Amino acid sequence: MIHASLPELRRALDARQISSVELATLFLDRIDALDSRLNAFITVDRDGALAAARAADARIAAGRAGALTGIPLAHKDVFCTEGVLTTCGSKMLSNFVSPYDAHIVGLLKAAGAVSLGKTNMDEFAMGSSNESSFYGAVKNPWNPERVPGGSSGGSAAAVAARLAPIATGTDTGGSVRQPAAFCGITGIKPTYGVVSRYGMIAYASSLDQGGAFGASAEDCALLLSAMAGFDARDSTSLERPAEDYAAALAAPAAARPLEGLRIGLPREFFAEGMAEDVRTAVDAAIEQYRALGASTVEVSLPNARLAIPAYYVIAPAECSSNLSRFDGVRYGHRAAEYGDLADMYGKTRAEGFGAEVKRRILVGTYVLSHGYYDAYYLQAQRLRRLIAQDFQAALQHCDIIAGPTTPTTAWALGQMADDPVQMYLSDIFTLAVNLAGLPGLSQPCGFGSDGLPVGLQLIGDYFGEARLLNAAHRFQQVTDWHARRPAIAA
């Protein structure tokens, strides 16, 4: 059962081969037995999970089950969960029990999904390695000496190690796609505005977007279908009809199912920066897409290389504003000893935030300050517009864009811990997608010379989620990279 796909779990639950309580117990016991080796979870909610599973079993018995009723999942600890510790990987929120549910948490509860607990993450979702968490680094299930990626590293590691069949994540600059790539699973970040940000602790609001992790594109499609949809409580939520991303995958098998699909290969992504073993796997995957009937065309994203400086101005600018709410007054950590109010603010924030979060608040405050605003923040916004225009120009010639998710496979724990700029550079292939607000997916497509997974990134036009998921699904129907498991999940 631990390797079963969501449709297989659905059939087993509906046929009463297993109850939701038994299924939740299976995964909870795996977490108990194995998570000390991975540190993927911050909170395991056994009682809450079993209560939800009992309710799901009653619903199944009453013939009212939906696609996710009784299916266990894990939530990134960036999502507020009523009555359950919600830390965002920070000491600042290490005592915060949320009084309400994030929109997507509520949707998934209503669908009857069973939350096993909250997954570890980089502090306030800032990072690419999960090492900035107050709760300690997460280990990559394929090799415990390597990072799982970040910031949603706990969710990705949990799914890869089969501690949960599916998990939620968020992606501000790659935090779903990059850990999916490093852990050998599938992850999708939809178009900005498709998933509500209500109750998702803000990092950089104009870039943050909830997303889905699963072993396969099909599992991601089922989870995303339950997460997506308009929410009046998020002013950037898009009001459009709900989509069933999984239904789009049901088309009958064909010899060349992707006939007519035009895949753009950005010259700049393939020119430099990709390690040789990543390139070999990505090239082979693109060849496989051709065999499925897709055609390829070279496209250009001339401003893509400017995504790093643009992102690392805009994201810190927004974070410096968003994180001003953590002042020790309303919720979270408060310094035990202080003089006046200003001293309380200062000590609380000095104690509550880790080094990377402080670095970003400082950078963000600097680029927004008088005299630097025009030179940095406004310039970055202009670059953002150019990057978005590049994608629109490229998408005139193709339906989706393909390339690597990351320049290398997962690096060693500690390797970049003292070199933040080096870590920022590793985000080169993912950041531009968030700056443009486009959907992006990462799927496993092979292994590097170190035996660690390689991810293929697919980027779509606005609202192209179904097309991305369909392409990835067709690939997964004829390959088995997504079915490979690390030894810990054997």
Ligand code: GLN
């Ligand atoms: N690595 C990027 C950062 O540190 C992206 C993180 C994310 O998507 N949340 O900001």
